[in-house]
Amino acid sequence: MKALITLEQVVKEYRDNGVPVRALDGIDLTIEPGEFTVVAGPSGSGKSTLLNLIGGLDQPTRGRVSVAGMDTSVLSNIELSRMRLYKIGFVFQAYNLIPVLTAYENAEYILMLQGTPAQKRRERIMSLLSTVGLKGLENRFPRELSGGQQQRVAIARAIASEPQLVLADEPTANVDSKTSASLLDLMMELNRDKGVTFLFSTHDPAVMERARRIIRLRDGRIVPDGDGPGDSPA
Amino acid sequence: MLIVKLSWRSLWRNRRRTIITISSIALGTALALFxxxxxxxxxxKLINEAVRMNAGHVTVERREYARAPSIDLVVPSVSRIETIAANIPGLETVKALIIGQAMVSSASGSSGVGLAGVDPGIEKSVSPLARTVIRGRYISFADERGVMIGTSLAERLKLEPGMKLVVTVNDTHGELANEMLRVTGIFATGMEEADGFLVQVPLKVARRIFRIGPDEATQVGLVLSSPDKQEQVLEELNALLKGTDLAALPWQEVMPDLAGFMAVDKGSNYVFQGIIIFLLSFTILNTILMSVLERTREFATLLALGTSAFLLRLQVIIETVFLGLLGCALGLGLGGAVSWYYQVHGLDLRALFGDNLTITGIAVDPVIHNYVGVNLVLWLGGLVFGLTLLIGLYPAFKSARISLPDVLRSR
Structure with a gap:
């Protein structure tokens, strides 16, 4: 099977108050389609930086990042934007919903950008919101939803266009353990039923327990690359 | 469509700020329009009074007259000009004038004056001077020796209606000529130049005194029903007068002082309006910029989700368009309504200027009627809206210049 994500000798350096910091130091990584993988590590280990590079939100200082066969370092901003739009879904720790759009409109946003016909959009979003347990809450604005409900909307938004990859940066960090478990169930179900590849960053042991593969980062380097104790692969 | 929805709702995210900004645009536009x-x-009003009192919107005279006015530079056939002008659409009336220098004397003294020969019938219906007679009556066609004088001149020469005065002139043959006339009436325009130094006589009397032919005059003025037709009339007349030593001139060339005053006044007025709009532009810039800066995280999210920088900038521009449209529409509506009210009812400035308001020697009714033309509304609306859009470009440009990892990482 052709790898969905490939990182070769990726180094990322940036300056923090003028001091050079190496956030990632020679990362080699391959992720296959359909994986449900967690990137774990303490704060500052480079988890978010790794996800940003894979998501095309940032460029490596050295090395090569390839997503769905595309080398992100040679893509223009417009091409990167299109890659994110068509290939990747994002779930953020702080949900990052658009406050002036309803739950339905937030989930619909990417489909509208992709030019999906209205009828098809409606069917898909209504079905998705039902799947993530938000039936009846479609017309609520983010401020009218709980943290868990907002993150469900964010997940619905991320998978609405059926991307090949969902990148989730600490998606359960701002919700209670019950909601966290329920969100993980949801994402695992989507992984199993729709074959969506999930890549999380987290330092929550409860999330790590459910992962099928854990990539541990420390000081910008991968420590081991082992299988997690979660469900069997899809 | 979602972008439009997003822009509209984002605009009302900070309702108070948006209302203040729209109100600022509206008030600035309304004030400028008013x-x-x-x-x-x-x-x-000034042009209307001036052209009616003097030589019309368009004046036909000898080509040399404007440079060096002289009583012997006459239009040789007034009736021909009247015939030509009669076919021009938008003509209200044609008035022949004879303008010369004279000395008037009474038993109490003498004074240098401008002597104007006018057609009393036309002048009475057209010129504001004829409406300012305070004693006696206005001259008529039948008056063989009638003369109108201003109130200041009457005081200096101690003259009243019915009293005699002697007019002395240099006629077209270069000879000194004098004639005894009788005061028919005294006018009070409120302008010292007219009240103290202008006398009016019937055209035939002026022709007799200056020894000018019966179909001759120094100027033939065309009063138009609308000043907008001036350019067209000038073109047509000058085409017809081609090959003669006559020229049709706009009032701006015949009365350069008035035209100059208006140009300067208009200029300073526009500078003042420009300052208001310039200050207004900072309010707009501040609102849009603040609105953009406080949404960097949201913009970063939109970019991360795959929104193009162009679309994001378009969203900010659309917000600006909404601000500009709402502000302009309200401002033009408010300013237009107030201006329209004063266009119909007039703005009475007598408390400020008294009954006699004169501008560059022209008496103007102190009740000013605004003039709201479609062109002004479109021009001002376009200017404010265009400026708003222009101001929105910088925040729009800035909205997509975001370091995504930095903004998305921040809590």
């Missing part, structure tokens, strides 16, 4: 329309109304 002041400009008031100035336009005053200019229209």
């Amino acid at each position: 002041l400009i329309s008031m100035a336009e109304g005053m200019y229209n």
